[in-house]
Amino acid sequence: KQEVTQIPAALSVPEGENLVLNCSFTDSAIYNLQWFRQDPGKGLTSLLLIQSSQREQTSGRLNASLDKSSGRSTLYIAASQPGDSATYLCAVTPRGLTGGGNKLTFGTGTQLKVEL
Amino acid sequence: DTAVSQTPKYLVTQMGNDKSIKCEQNLGHDTMYWYKQDSKKFLKIMFSYNNKELIINETVPNRFSPKSPDKAHLNLHINSLELGDSAVYFCASSQSGGSFFGQGTRLTVV
Numbered sequence: 001k002q003e004v005t006q007i008p009a010a011l012s013v014p015e016g017e018n019l020v021l022n023c024s025f026t027d028s029a030i031y032n033l034q035w036f037r038q039d040p041g042k043g044l045t046s047l048l049l050i051q052s053s054q055r056e057q058t059s060g061r062l063n064a065s066l067d068k069s070s071g072r073s074t075l076y077i078a079a080s081q082p083g084d085s086a087t088y089l090c091a092v093t094p095r096g097l098t099g100g101g102n103k104l105t106f107g108t109g110t111q112l113k114v115e116l
Numbered sequence: 117d118t119a120v121s122q123t124p125k126y127l128v129t130q131m132g133n134d135k136s137i138k139c140e141q142n143l144g145h146d147t148m149y150w151y152k153q154d155s156k157k158f159l160k161i162m163f164s165y166n167n168k169e170l171i172i173n174e175t176v177p178n179r180f181s182p183k184s185p186d187k188a189h190l191n192l193h194i195n196s197l198e199l200g201d202s203a204v205y206f207c208a209s210s211q212s213g214g215s216f217f218g219q220g221t222r223l224t225v226v
Contacts, residue, residue: 032213032214034214034215036217041222042219042220043206043217043218043219043220044206044208044217045217046214046215046216046217049213049214087157089159091159091215102147102149102210102213102214102215103149103161103164103172104151104159104161104208104215105161106158106159106160108158109157
């Protein structure tokens with residue numbers, strides 16, 4: 001059974017800092033890994049999607065890496081801003097899912113607060 | 117344009133009632149899902165439909181019955197609501213790439 005863990009559970013940093021959020025998964029047989037952010041009372045916004053054959057993806061100030069063999073992914077946020085404050089979730093899709101689909105197993109989340 | 121939309125956004129109801137949540141996606145995706153986020157904010161898949169056919173049912177009580185009239189819609193009907201059903205329910209859709217989520221329906225059973 002796939003288990004996804006995120007460390008730290010909560011993080012508070014001053015504005016402008018570069019930071020790293022960690023995600024680990026127990027079963028390396030994944031199809032892809034996706035990072036989301038969730039604002040309080042809101043839905044999930046997809047940030048980055050990394051296919052199992054890829055090592056990293058970048059979007060603006062965000063960079064996500066994937067090391068499938070060690071079961072780890074990191075989300076790097078450069079020059080953090082107060083608007084980055086949210087809960088960040090990583091989720092993996094298992095390989096070999098029949099009938100199509102992108103069933104996600106979610107991590108426990110990292111609650112980020114960026115202070116002025 | 118909203119990609120994945122669900123209604124209602126908030127739902128407060130008494131124990132024992134039956135309620136439905138509706139979901140629609142305009143992304144042209146073949147696969148739709150229902151996820152549940154519990155009070156500890158943990159998200160877990162409930163159901164997945166591919167082109168109107170059920171492909172995943174994660175041991176959800178049979179009081180929960182999803183229905184997909186077409187591949188753009190996936191509704192969730194819940195019978196005999198219990199206090200423990202209180203949660204945020206998210207609809208999502210995907211194709212070959214990543215998943216896209218709706219804004220969630222906060223269900224409170226009193």
